[in-house]
Amino acid sequence: MRCADNNSPDFTSGTGTGTGISQPPTPAPPRRTGRRVTVAVYASDPILRVGVVHQLRQRPEIELVPDAEADRAQVSLVTVDSVDDETAALLYRLRHNPDTRTGLVVGTFESGDALQRAIECGVSAVLRRAEADQDRLLRLVLAIANGEGVLPGDLLAKLLDHMGSLQRSALDPRSVSLSTLTSREADMLRLVSEGLDTAEIARKTSYSERTVKNVLHEVITRLQLRNRTHAVGYALRNGLI
CATH class of the missing domain: 1.10.10.10 (Winged helix-like DNA-binding domain superfamily/Winged helix DNA-binding domain)
Structure with missing residues (x-):
C-alpha cells in the first residue's frame, strides 16, 4: 500500500515515552553546534506520549517544543503501536514539512507492506518500542538530526525481501x-x-x-x-x- 493523502489524525504532539531498536552506533553530535535538537513528540495514546517526553526531557541535548511550535522541530518523533491509516496520514503531513525529519517508534510492523508504507511516507529512522531505553531513544533523535537513517537489520531484510517480491511480480505477471x-x-x-x-x-x-x-x-x-x-x-x- 502507498502513503495516501488522508486528513491528518488527531495525534497529540509535545511529549512521550521511549521505545527501541537494535542499538545503532553512537552518532556524532548534531551538526548545529551550540544548539540543542528541537523535538516534537506525536502519539496516538497519551500514555505513550508521556513516556517519551519523560525520557527526552532529562537530556540536555534535547529541547522539547510546545504543541503550538511543533512544525519548527528539527525532529518529529511519532510513537504508535502499528502503522495504520491515521499514522500514515500524520507521516504524510510531516513529510511535506521541510523543517523536520521524522522518526518512528513502533510496537510492531504487521507486514513488509506496512514497513514500506512508513518509508514511503518519509520515515528516516525506526525504533522498536519493546527495545527502547533512554540512551537508544537519544541516539535515534541525534541520528535523525544529523540526516542519518536508522533501521534494525531484520527490518531491513524484511523490507528488501518485500521489495524484491513486488519487483518479481511486476516483471513477471504470471508469478x-x-x-x-x-x-x-x-x-x-x-x-x-x-x-x-x-x-x-x-x-x-x-x-x-x-x-x-x-x-x-x-x-x-x-x-x-x-x-x-x-x-x-x-x-x-x-x-x-
Missing part, C-alpha cells in the same frame, strides 16, 4: 500469488464481488469510505486494471480472492 494483495485489499475485493458499494464496504470493514476508495484505487492502479469490475475478475482468475 501473481496471494502475496500480490494485502489481506485488507483481498477482503475489500471480495465484498465488491458480492455487489457491495463503497458505503456498504465501509460499514462492513469499519473503515471510512475514503479509505475504501483509496485501497481499491491502489489495487486497480498497481495491477494496471481498468475499474473495480476488472479488478474482481483479475483477482478471481488468479486465485487472489
